[in-house]
Amino acid sequence: MAAYTYLGKSFPIVQSKEKIIGETLYAGDFRLQNMLYGKILHSPHTHARILRIDTTRAEALPGVKAVITSADTPGARCGRFIQDRPLLALDEVKYRGEPVAAVAAVDEDTAADALELIKVEYEVLPAVFDPLLAMKPSSVLVHKDSESFEPRPPRRNGKGNIVDEFSISQGDVEKALSECHVIHTDSYRTPAVHPGFLEPHAAVSVVDGSGRATMWCATKAPFLIRAHTCKFLKLPLSKLRVIAPTVGGDFGGKGTATVEPISLLLAMKSRLPVKLVLDRQEEFNCVPLREAAIMQITLGARKDGTIHAIKGQIVLDSGAYNDTVGRVEGSATNLMGVYRIPNVDLQAVLVYTNNPPRGHVRAPRAPSPVFAIESHIDMLSRKLGMDPIEFRFKNIVQDGDRVTGSKSILHPVGLKPALLSAQEYIKRESPAGGTREKNVGWGVACGMWATRPVGEGPASSAWLKINEDGSALLITGVTDNGGGQLGAYSQIVAEVLSIPYESVSVVSADTGVTPYEQGTGGSQTTYRVGMSVKLAAEDARKQLLELASIQLEAPTEALDIKESRVFIKTMPERAVGLAQLASSSLHSHKGPIVGVGREQREKLVSEMMAHKVDVDMGTYSTHVAKVHVDPETGLVKVLKYFAAHEAGFSINPDNVKKQIEGGVVFGQGFAMSEEVVVKDGDTVTGSLMDYKLPTISMAPKVDYVIVEIPSTFGPWGAKGVGEPPVVPVAPAIANAVYDATGVRIRELPVTPEKVYMGLKGNRNTG
Amino acid sequence: MKTLITLRVNGTEHEIAVEPYWTLLDVLREKLGLTGTKKGCGTGNCGACTVLLQGRPVSSCLLLAVDARGKDVNTIEGLAHEGNLHPLQEAFIKYGAFQCGYCTPGVLMASKALLDANPRPSEQEVKEGLVGNLCRCTGYNRIVQAVMAASKELKP
Numbered sequence A: 001m002a003a004y005t006y007l008g009k010s011f012p013i014v015q016s017k018e019k020i021i022g023e024t025l026y027a028g029d030f031r032l033q034n035m036l037y038g039k040i041l042h043s044p045h046t047h048a049r050i051l052r053i054d055t056t057r058a059e060a061l062p063g064v065k066a067v068i069t070s071a072d073t074p075g076a077r078c079g080r081f082i083q084d085r086p087l088l089a090l091d092e093v094k095y096r097g098e099p100v101a102a103v104a105a106v107d108e109d110t111a112a113d114a115l116e117l118i119k120v121e122y123e124v125l126p127a128v129f130d131p132l133l134a135m136k137p138s139s140v141l142v143h144k145d146s147e148s149f150e151p152r153p154p155r156r157n158g159k160g161n162i163v164d165e166f167s168i169s170q171g172d173v174e175k176a177l178s179e180c181h182v183i184h185t186d187s188y189r190t191p192a193v194h195p196g197f198l199e200p201h202a203a204v205s206v207v208d209g210s211g212r213a214t215m216w217c218a219t220k221a222p223f224l225i226r227a228h229t230c231k232f233l234k235l236p237l238s239k240l241r242v243i244a245p246t247v248g249g250d251f252g253g254k255g256t257a258t259v260e261p262i263s264l265l266l267a268m269k270s271r272l273p274v275k276l277v278l279d280r281q282e283e284f285n286c287v288p289l290r291e292a293a294i295m296q297i298t299l300g301a302r303k304d305g306t307i308h309a310i311k312g313q314i315v316l317d318s319g320a321y322n323d324t325v326g327r328v329e330g331s332a333t334n335l336m337g338v339y340r341i342p343n344v345d346l347q348a349v350l351v352y353t354n355n356p357p358r359g360h361v362r363a364p365r366a367p368s369p370v371f372a373i374e375s376h377i378d379m380l381s382r383k384l385g386m387d388p389i390e391f392r393f394k395n396i397v398q399d400g401d402r403v404t405g406s407k408s409i410l411h412p413v414g415l416k417p418a419l420l421s422a423q424e425y426i427k428r429e430s431p432a433g434g435t436r437e438k439n440v441g442w443g444v445a446c447g448m449w450a451t452r453p454v455g456e457g458p459a460s461s462a463w464l465k466i467n468e469d470g471s472a473l474l475i476t477g478v479t480d481n482g483g484g485q486l487g488a489y490s491q492i493v494a495e496v497l498s499i500p501y502e503s504v505s506v507v508s509a510d511t512g513v514t515p516y517e518q519g520t521g522g523s524q525t526t527y528r529v530g531m532s533v534k535l536a537a538e539d540a541r542k543q544l545l546e547l548a549s550i551q552l553e554a555p556t557e558a559l560d561i562k563e564s565r566v567f568i569k570t571m572p573e574r575a576v577g578l579a580q581l582a583s584s585s586l587h588s589h590k591g592p593i594v595g596v597g598r599e600q601r602e603k604l605v606s607e608m609m610a611h612k613v614d615v616d617m618g619t620y621s622t623h624v625a626k627v628h629v630d631p632e633t634g635l636v637k638v639l640k641y642f643a644a645h646e647a648g649f650s651i652n653p654d655n656v657k658k659q660i661e662g663g664v665v666f667g668q669g670f671a672m673s674e675e676v677v678v679k680d681g682d683t684v685t686g687s688l689m690d691y692k693l694p695t696i697s698m699a700p701k702v703d704y705v706i707v708e709i710p711s712t713f714g715p716w717g718a719k720g721v722g723e724p725p726v727v728p729v730a731p732a733i734a735n736a737v738y739d740a741t742g743v744r745i746r747e748l749p750v751t752p753e754k755v756y757m758g759l760k761g762n763r764n765t766g
Numbered sequence B: 001m002k003t004l005i006t007l008r009v010n011g012t013e014h015e016i017a018v019e020p021y022w023t024l025l026d027v028l029r030e031k032l033g034l035t036g037t038k039k040g041c042g043t044g045n046c047g048a049c050t051v052l053l054q055g056r057p058v059s060s061c062l063l064l065a066v067d068a069r070g071k072d073v074n075t076i077e078g079l080a081h082e083g084n085l086h087p088l089q090e091a092f093i094k095y096g097a098f099q100c101g102y103c104t105p106g107v108l109m110a111s112k113a114l115l116d117a118n119p120r121p122s123e124q125e126v127k128e129g130l131v132g133n134l135c136r137c138t139g140y141n142r143i144v145q146a147v148m149a150a151s152k153e154l155k156p
Helices: A016-020 A056-060 A108-116 A173-178 A222-233 A259-270 A280-286 A329-334 A367-384 A388-395 A415-429 A485-497 A525-552 A578-586 A601-611 A653-672 A729-741 A752-760 B024-031 B087-095 B104-117 B123-129 B141-154
Strands: A036-042 A048-054 A064-069 A099-105 A119-124 A162-170 A182-190 A202-207 A213-217 A240-243 A274-277 A293-301 A307-319 A343-352 A409-411 A440-450 A461-466 A472-476 A504-508 A559-562 A565-568 A571-577 A593-598 A613-615 A618-629 A636-647 A702-708 B003-009 B012-018 B050-053 B056-059 B072-074
Touching: A016 B087, A016 B104, A036 A108, A036 A259, A036 A280, A048 A099, A056 A064, A064 A108, A064 A259, A099 A108, A099 A259, A162 A329, A173 A293, A173 A307, A173 A343, A182 A367, A202 A259, A213 A222, A213 A259, A222 A240, A222 A259, A259 A274, A293 A367, A307 A329, A307 A367, A329 A343, A329 A367, A367 A388, A367 A440, A367 A653, A367 A729, A388 A415, A388 A440, A415 A440, A415 A618, A415 A636, A415 A702, A440 A729, A461 A485, A461 A525, A472 A485, A472 A525, A485 A504, A485 A525, A525 A559, A525 A565, A525 A571, A525 A578, A525 A593, A565 A578, A571 A578, A578 A593, A618 A729, A636 A653, A636 A729, A653 A702, A653 A729, A653 B141, A729 A752, B012 B024, B024 B050, B050 B104, B056 B104, B087 B104, B087 B141, B104 B123, B104 B141, B123 B141
Parallel strands: A036 A274, A213 A240, A307 A343, A409 A613, A472 A504, A636 A702, B003 B072
Antiparallel strands: A036 A099, A048 A119, A064 A099, A162 A343, A182 A293, A202 A213, A202 A274, A293 A307, A440 A618, A461 A472, A461 A593, A559 A565, A565 A571, A618 A636, B003 B012, B050 B056, B050 B072
């Protein structure tokens, strides 16, 4: 076990003091001279043709400096996967809430008044809201022109309103089902949910006299914002600099360009800086939510308890624009859960409807199918008369198993130790003698999350400047939305160079300064960006050693660095300080020392191709929930919660713990209280009064265990943990409610009403 | 039609012209440049805008600026004293009780009000006192631990 000075230590997050005294500036806190305030006009109709927009009265209102519609744009469409969404509605609006126009005025009140003076004439068109209806060839079409959307990557099988379809099959399911001893069939539903960040979307844009624009915005992907803004507004990339200051929570929801290009267009038209901040109602209406899902599973097992076949379908509501929802393989494969199933027939369908758009929310594509399969596994085990944990042990995937429908091998798999520690936790926490507590139940659920994307997206890179006093400046495109990445990467630099942690500064998330970064998220930031930072530090270290070897007259192999000094290992008194090396290099023909690191993606990809191993593919987890259900009211209280998570080396152990603690409560919202209610395209939940984010009184204390399994290619074996804790929470709680009451909730969230109705009436209602 | 009012914020008096319908939150942020207090929802549900009015926690997004006239307003910017962090702030850093930091000013002000009124709360009382503050990042437990630790520091 290596002894590190800075790695493996829980330093407080960067900017701790600034955040705690209220000094940190988030995008909405920026104020520029003569700044205007922007506001968006939203469509009141779910599907309508725009006949005419009259902005003259709005433009004439004193204090209004710019009014824009799609006529002010080239009418481009953008999207991370399929490019279907315009900035402002073109000839038709596709959902209630779609941005149609925008104004910039001297204050918010004037801007709001100006919106009321914009006259839009609509011709209402038929709309479709139910994805099951929208799937049918006879359905009203959300996009008549969808064939013209640029697919990125190629759109498969999409017909009519179907955005994407994916099927996975293996073996002979019908034959296998006939061989099963026990079969269970059921349906499940999950609602649309909001990422729930506390800081709303915000952007401040300004254009200088030469037409160069700068934008500060709440985003986790400044380079994507730049690319899409430039496409929306037909600007050369070199004319726009996007900076992400401290972000008040992202959770997947700040990775797409919605309000940002609008603020810039207003700034361009008014020739003044413009700040545009969404209010909470707009947050529910025009920025992506997690897609709602409708699922069916038929699962069969043999008499000995081995799962033999699965047949299932998941239908996902994409809303009116697909934007970041992407392709649906993950949704289909997640229906299988973490189990060995020889006969498989699963289908996923993603469908356009006239509901508000859907997109990435923490752990995209996993929580819904995992809720279904983990609830289902529980029911099948009970039908077999087996203990739900023993049933899982019998069927979980093992290290070395082949990935269904592929030649790849799963490795490593830390699921068994996770499940074991969950089982031990229940034994430890349960009353002695096996007595059951009244109205109390235990639930278990397993999860998997893919934290490593091979070949997808650009490789990460980082630059490290060594200042003439021996301190270092790390330049990285990554954003830190609260996860502590900037501090963790400073720890990497400090460790590799053996300089004090406090002497490392970071410049980040600025398209005008930093290298390209695809954005923080996917639980792969440390795996990729951390690696590029390590390599940049190693490059700087190499240059310092080469300089020192000249000065100390010894080969670089004979040297080492400790506490900012390079010394000869066998004669440590022969040494030279990093400050002196950096300073003398600067003033010599060599110039300043800059380390460059590029994530070695080709190495990873070629190793994987060679071994055909899905190396570092997923991280596994097992969660346990202990709940109490009040039989009079149906109120569910989570008394205890346990999470066993596979994680690699922890650069900052506290950062890892924080993701588990926060991720579980995030998942608890999906399980118990959150639902964006949309009725016939109308978003009914418009405030945080209606939309119930988890409160301090709901949140349990989260006990956890780390199953330490290093990644093969991450820095020092690190791997991601930001999303995995969200994945199995809902079924752990739903299974616990069933254990306590015999009531099976099939439709999230698990509310007191549903539990109460289940207790009073049919035991098996959802 | 604007009225000239005097607001006393963190002990300093400010004379400003305000519309009668402006909220204290907007005046603090947009007119006084005190952006530490945040707007999370605008409807009094998230607690990010919590400030102290005469020592009691209020949702400044629901309070009219004119109603704060002549009363002491305390915001996050006034919590540290001459550069020295308040024990609550020290505890929050020690326990890692924040991540993105957006809810934190509101949580801190609500916690201060809680401890001022109840210097030795139980964990349950801390939860009741902070139930009006939403946090999406932390899962809340560290916030409870930090407040409990600060209470012991303030009143050993």
